Amino acid sequence: MNIKKLTPLLTLLLFFIVLASPVSAAKYLELEEGGVIMQAFYWDVPGGGIWWDHIRSKIPEWYEAGISAIWLPPPSKGMSGGYSMGYDPYDYFDLGEYYQKGTVETRFGSKEELVRLIQTAHAYGIKVIADVVINHRAGGDLEWNPFVGDYTWTDFSKVASGKYTANYLDFHPNELHCCDEGTFGGFPDICHHKEWDQYWLWKSNESYAAYLRSIGFDGWRFDYVKGYGAWVVRDWLNWWGGWAVGEYWDTNVDALLSWAYESGAKVFDFPLYYKMDEAFDNNNIPALVYALQNGQTVVSRDPFKAVTFVANHDTDIIWNKYPAYAFILTYEGQPVIFYRDFEEWLNKDKLINLIWIHDHLAGGSTTIVYYDNDELIFVRNGDSRRPGLITYINLSPNWVGRWVYVPKFAGACIHEYTGNLGGWVDKRVDSSGWVYLEAPPHDPANGYYGYSVWSYCGVG
Template sequence: MKDNFPSVSRNNETILQAFYWEMGETGHPKEEENLWLLLTQKAPELSEVGFTGVWLPPANKAMGGKKDVGYATYDLWDLGEFNQKDTVRTKYGTKEELESAIKILHGNGIKVYYDAVLNHRMGADSTETVKLSLNSPDKPGQTILAWTKFTFPGRKNKYSDFQWNWQCFDGVDWDEKTKTSGKFLFEGKSWDYTFIRDDDYLMGADVDYENLEVQEDVTNWGNWIINEIGFDGFRLDAVKHIDPRFINQFINDVQKSSSKDLFFVGEAWIEDINTLAKFLDTVNNDDLKVFDFPLRSSFEDMINGTDMRTLQYTGLVNKEGYKNRAVTFVNNHDTNRDGKDPGIYKRKYQAYAYILTREHGIPVVYWKDYYIYNMKNELDKLLEVRKYFAYGPGYEVDNNDEDVYSYVREGLEEVEGDGLVLMISDGESGEIISKRINSGQPNTTFYDYTGHVQGKIITDERGYGDFKVRKSENEGWSVWVPVIKK
């Protein structure tokens, strides 16, 4: 603990997304070509600044071998151990290096989460002739040559002897016989039940989760990842395209296999708050959290200026009954790609200040923002605020307006010197705005931890003080924290 900082018994949860799409490619840092080794080096500094968990990329062998980001799932059981897809290692390293990284991260108090791509398979070892359903969207009743035979010859049945064929899938998007693409539903199959009707098919060979052997193999793999490899939970990719009944069963079975309190977050790309809540209701498992895409939509609105008052009720993180089911974020590997979508590129610090000081939700910091876009120094200040000051009940103030949003954390009764007053602005005039705010802490001296506004503020006997923020894109966030008495 730093000198003259509040002494809290347990840190707030904070996750680092430890990768981005182009990681390890030409033009990016050389050290990132071996992510598992890099994480072993960075573990102490990540722990020191306040990260309690890291979300790793898909660690299994994918169709593109060592150049594949990991989302084209080939063999879940190959974590960089077998010569498959012309490589032993994955894009990020070997299984041995991965296990070493997990051990070192754990030794630094950091949990490790696996990005599980369970919706589809790609890169089959051979083709099969498959007749299509009369209900197939394309080529109904015809026969195609489908890439659906997965025998994993390099693994030689180690860990699992289950081999996949067309009966493990509902359909594919490619006919090798005619070299044509389409949406092909197999005979005797129907698209799996999904949250949004007819939203099962996404890409590749679509896994049939009504197949009991498939359910067993995937669940066995989940248990192995947790209990043998040492992960502490999962990010479930494209979860709204998978049968919610299987998701519920998978979570229950894997959690039951472990004495650890596991973490599960689903990527359900739904930007409407009520629909996202309904998705959680449909899965019906209290252990599942979801990424707060509705909140991120509000951060997108903030790029060009928005009514800042909306921040008090936007997002799943502010919906009663669901606040603690939200995993909040600003950018990720899907929303930010080189040469394509920049994602949120303005007022990004304001967005991070919001999620890192909030009472509810588990915030995620994006590696590319932290290390590649040179935001580390300023984000470290916000991470320290979260680690040392962002405690106690949170509440909205009564004088938010179109340009300035403020939020208060009262601090814990048993801890001296925690709590905060957050102020963020979407203005650009450069002027300093003052707001009379009840900090919940009477007769207390505060200073702006970000350094954007100089001087100190002393609250009165009721806890009120005149707190300030600058109307500026580059400095328009201030976090006022108590001065610790020496």
């Protein structure tokens, strides 16, 4: 639904109806409790300023699906104006309200539409995560830069908001030092050690962080954190709090966890992402299991720091996505669902079912009980809120079954919670902890999704 096409009166009526919703909390788990996140965009979403209203129209359905938070693209006016995806920030304080770079609205819409989106999400108990791009700026004017002996695009004195003006002294190299942890795309690299830049980015009540908080953002996704010190994120969170994750795109688990502990934020589990590609696209589950058992993923070293994903706006290499989503939504870590997977490419009902399983069953530590090239069976051992489960992933084109030892469920009735076996299936685990479990073929084109999930009978 495009709210812009409605009459002003109908738009206002719809707005107040939504805000009058009695919902005040996430349907299942809260964001801070490990609830499921929706990445609410992809690269080159439709332009024309319709995206904020489009996402707002999705909120009621996503609430019913159990989404706890939505991650929005960078909201500020970029160098590319109405074409920008936000990763080339020009005026941090222009959220679609000033005419500059050829447009008033951003690619996604106006500030007013963004605020209505956030208010609607909050009315449904859904948190909103801002994508924060503070490694660099883009779109400045040319000025003479004595530190490089040439002209550089570092003059930001003409930003329409009048806030966070900058010049060559605010970027590397300058009188403080030549550089920091990294540069991106050839854009001017912000020097975060300058008091002026700290003041306008996070360290004051006039800052960009304060501005985003004032319109309702609840959490932060920090872009390209390899480009600046982890202390920046830690200081940002000390000032403004909120759930946070960093994009540290690397497979070095020690480096990712070092950044996570120093910053105080979570981190995307890129090592797991690549191991899932190896396992599920190349029938090499032993490689994934080895990584999990030998601390080569974030989730296996510290699941409370791991944000797991199957695809995002930058990378989408896993093509066997059903087993990958079955894995991240039943394993440890906090999962993210990619917009296009949910809304366009995969069976939405299957993902909604897995969200329910994640929030109601998938608690506690993990024990892997069987694996080979095609099959993976693991047990979640439960916690104070969720009873635990057994996940059986099958990559082969055939029905499979196997006796497995699951002493946690000894003597219990267990139920299959996905419906992938063709109907209602209950089993009794014998008193010694053995049970025979099945999984369907991996053949999504013919309605077989290659996984089953079991837990105690009668949950939910």
